[in-house]
Amino acid sequence: DGGITQSPKYLFRKEGQNVTLSCEQNLNHDAMYWYRQDPGQGLRLIYYSQIVNDFQKGDIAEGYSVSREKKESFPLTVTSAQKNPTAFYLCASATGWGSNEKLFFGSGTQLSVL
Amino acid sequence: QKEVEQNSGPLSVPEGAIASLNCTYSDRGSQSFFWYRQYSGKSPELIMFIYSNGDKEDGRFTAQLNKASQYVSLLIRDSQPSDSATYLCAATGGSWGKFQFGAGTQVVVTP
Numbered sequence: 309d310g311g312i313t314q315s316p317k318y319l320f321r322k323e324g325q326n327v328t329l330s331c332e333q334n335l336n337h338d339a340m341y342w343y344r345q346d347p348g349q350g351l352r353l354i355y356y357s358q359i360v361n362d363f364q365k366g367d368i369a370e371g372y373s374v375s376r377e378k379k380e381s382f383p384l385t386v387t388s389a390q391k392n393p394t395a396f397y398l399c400a401s402a403t404g405w406g407s408n409e410k411l412f413f414g415s416g417t418q419l420s421v422l
Numbered sequence: 423q424k425e426v427e428q429n430s431g432p433l434s435v436p437e438g439a440i441a442s443l444n445c446t447y448s449d450r451g452s453q454s455f456f457w458y459r460q461y462s463g464k465s466p467e468l469i470m471f472i473y474s475n476g477d478k479e480d481g482r483f484t485a486q487l488n489k490a491s492q493y494v495s496l497l498i499r500d501s502q503p504s505d506s507a508t509y510l511c512a513a514t515g516g517s518w519g520k521f522q523f524g525a526g527t528q529v530v531v532t533p
Contacts, residue, residue: 350523398465413465
């Protein structure tokens with residue numbers, strides 16, 4: 309089955325700890341995205357990547373880091389510099405280009421602080 | 423000013439009635455518009471997209487776009503309890519280049 313797989317579903321972070329959220333897709337999509345969703349709010353873009361070995365900061369990149377070493381994988385690290393990490397994290401990949409681009413989401417990771 | 427705005431709701435709709443959701447956007451350069459459905463604790467699911475002015479129908483869903491008024495709407499006909507969810511409006515292709523999402527409208531379909 310083609311799709312976007314995020315793991316783990318739930319993740320707990322201790323003070324001062326870095327944690328990494330996994331995102332893998334087998335849809336052969338070039339573009340991948342990370343969003344953060346807080347209760348009652350829309351999605352905010354953290355990072356995005358349009359090709360392997362290249363990525364750009366989104367609106368709220370501070371305290372986060374990413375890598376794109378393979379087309380299929382776009383892991384997100386939440387560093388200890390992110391002081392308010394509790395949120396629902398969504399990975400997405402996109403098919404099409406420009407105005408024909410459509411975004412599809414993984415199942416999400418709920419990150420909480422212990 | 424938020425780039426994409428929606429009423430947060432909740433929008434209460436009797437079962438079998440039409441749910442009407444509205445969305446406005448600030449960037450006139452936006453070209454593509456999307457509606458996502460998100461159940462509580464789940465990820466957004468793409469249900470409609472529209473590029474041209476006018477109506478686009480898919481089953482019980484109709485998306486309407488008016489670029490002159492910078493307005494997108496979603497109609498859900500014959501609403502069912504399973505339609506109870508938060509609906510996110512998104513736009514792309516404008517000056518910001520990437521997808522911009524509204525905060526979502528919560529719809530509650532009452533039996």
